Amino acid sequence: MYGIREVLLTQVRGDYSEHLSAGDFKLDCSMGSNPYGTPPVSIPEIALRDLAEYPETDAALVSALRERFAPILDITPDMLVFSCGSIASCMELTRMCMVPGKTIVCMAPTFTAVTDDMATYEPAFKRVYLRPEDNYAFDAQALIDAIEENPGAYVYVDNPNNPTGQVFPLEDVRRVVQAARDAGSFITMDEAYGDYMPDDQSALNLVSEFDNLAVVRTFSKGWGLAGVRLGYTVAQPQVAAALHKVNVPYSKNSIAHELACQAIASGWALRTRERVLRDKPRVLDALAACKNLHVAHSSNGVCISMVYVDDDQIDLEQVFAQAGVRVVTCAGYDGLGKNAVRLNLHENVDALVELVAQVDELAGRAIASGGSSK
Known part of the structure; x- marks a missing residue:
């Protein structure tokens, strides 16, 4: 069309930034921004x-x-x-x-x-x-x-x-x-x-x-x-x-x-790394205690993790949303499906740990009902 490359007119993008869940959430653990916010800076x-x-x-x-x-x-x-x-x-x-x-x-x-x-x-x-x-x-x-x-x-x-x-x-x-x-x-x-x-x-x-x-x-x-x-x-x-x-x-x-x-x-990034090293293991421990949720191989110092369930019919992003947690679906990643999500660390680690347990329970119900996450 008018010299526009056909691939640009027909491409379906997998980029998760275009497919984020809307609504109100207790915790936003979606985009990979700094869990602890902005450094102490100002515009002179x-x-x-x-x-x-x-x-x-x-x-x-x-x-x-x-x-x-x-x-x-x-x-x-x-x-x-x-x-x-x-x-x-x-x-x-x-x-x-x-x-x-x-x-x-x-x-x-x-x-x-x-x-x-x-x-x-x-x-x-x-x-x-x-x-x-x-x-x-x-x-x-x-x-x-x-x-x-x-x-x-x-x-x-x-x-x-x-x-x-x-x-x-x-x-x-x-x-x-x-x-x-x-x-x-x-x-x-x-x-x-x-x-x-x-x-x-x-x-x-x-x-x-x-x-x-x-x-x-x-x-x-x-x-x-x-x-x-x-x-x-x-x-x-x-x-x-x-x-x-x-x-x-x-x-x-x-x-x-x-x-x-x-x-x-x-030194904000260095301070952030220290906090992640303290907080992320708590989240990984909570995920390890789950019956239905699994966490892919991850490093303690990096703020993101991939969480998944074995049942590929489960829309895990929606399960997290039911618990009030906004995450990124992995449906757009090559090699993954809707049964996996990317979870960013949140500064309110206590709340995140509690909500992970709720998500695990909701995921178990969805699996038991035959794959419905509703």
Whole structure:
């Protein structure tokens, strides 16, 4: 129609942000925002006075990030590319790498908004499924096998994984990146939830060694600034230079720059990680005590988890809604169905633990009634 690509007119997106439940809820555990809210930041008057000007300098934020990650990587200014959130970074990296006939190697399940965008280029997908018989644990060798079988493919991996919240060991990540380089493939490590994992597990440790690697980060999760839309890519200079050519100009606004610098100075992400390490095990323990609910392999320090029931006829999102908890259905994730949900941690852990028990009881009733979650 009028030159619009047909795939864009017919695509049914799996992105969960377009399919969230509406209504009133006791707890909102859906979107992957910081469970503890916004860091102690404010917009100074001088920043408001400068809004008439284009945001031409990244110097203060580059300096703050260099200091933040100095123990694991010497980030020079020509290694950083800023964007409107990590999703924009991932979309731009896809655009950088995509050509007709390209194959994309990725895991399933994985972040749906990225794979939805990839699908608009009509590539061939080689998905490496996390297996239910392994409780959806990461299998590095299966991913390496897929990379070796598809030389020259574009490889996308989110770590920590969305929706399971598991962190892949850095040594496994190194093996995957090495396999990609050996196969002539570029790889993006999407660390949108990376501020929840220890620095020594981040693929940032590998950037100086591998020229086929980009690491994506955001201020939306651990830093508690989802509303300002700021993400960034770290890669070797020649990769960053190529990425700049498909990067939307001025995509980092001046208010986001100011608030991100303040957030880093506050140490909010580090404090958040400490609280998650204290609170999430309580939720995992509550889920482990359930008769009907199961939780996929997950890491204690990451705020999201994937919860599922064995009966694939159960709409688990609706079961959670009956108990007053808003979650994300996993029906849009490749390899999963409506019997699984993504659960974000909530600062009211006591209430969440109590409601998990209620959900388990409701799920049991639904299973006993033959799969109806009503």
